[in-house]
Amino acid sequence: MANLLPQGDGKLPIWQMVIATTAVLNTLQNFVTLRFTRRLYNNVSAAEPVTSLQARTFGIWTLTASVVRFYAAYNIHNKAIYDITILTYLFAFAHFSSEIFIFRTATIKIPVLSPVIVSTASLIWMISQYDFYINV
Numbered sequence: 244m245a246n247l248l249p250q251g252d253g254k255l256p257i258w259q260m261v262i263a264t265t266a267v268l269n270t271l272q273n274f275v276t277l278r279f280t281r282r283l284y285n286n287v288s289a290a291e292p293v294t295s296l297q298a299r300t301f302g303i304w305t306l307t308a309s310v311v312r313f314y315a316a317y318n319i320h321n322k323a324i325y326d327i328t329i330l331t332y333l334f335a336f337a338h339f340s341s342e343i344f345i346f347r348t349a350t351i352k353i354p355v356l357s358p359v360i361v362s363t364a365s366l367i368w369m370i371s372q373y374d375f376y377i378n379v
Contacts, residue, residue: 325373
């Protein structure tokens with residue numbers, strides 16, 4: 244079973260796999276129920292509710308990011324994959340920040356703090372370790 248885990252140096256490949264796996268579970272949740280998506284976008288009015296279509300679209304976006312992160316877990320030294328993975332976290336950070344501060348569909352509570360913290364920590368980790376994993 245251990246040989247199925249990413250074999251790259253350091254802990255970043257394992258982190259990518261954990262986050263990618265979590266994202267797959269989040270994708271499935273978006274197809275099954277609106278409960279958690281509504282908790283995330285907790286400041287949406289009754290006039291503009293979170294719909295099943297929006298949840299499924301969000302789920303596919305999450306699944307796409309998950310696939311990229313799985314590739315990064317197993318190909319951590321590939322510059323193109325590493326760079327694209329950084330962008331997935333940047334996009335997630337930008338999305339959730341804009342929903343909190345610009346569109347105001349989310350408020351700063353635990354459900355939205357989780358992806359903000361993960362995207363921020365992942366961005367910092369990947370940027371700070373860039374030279375370790377990518378020999379420029």
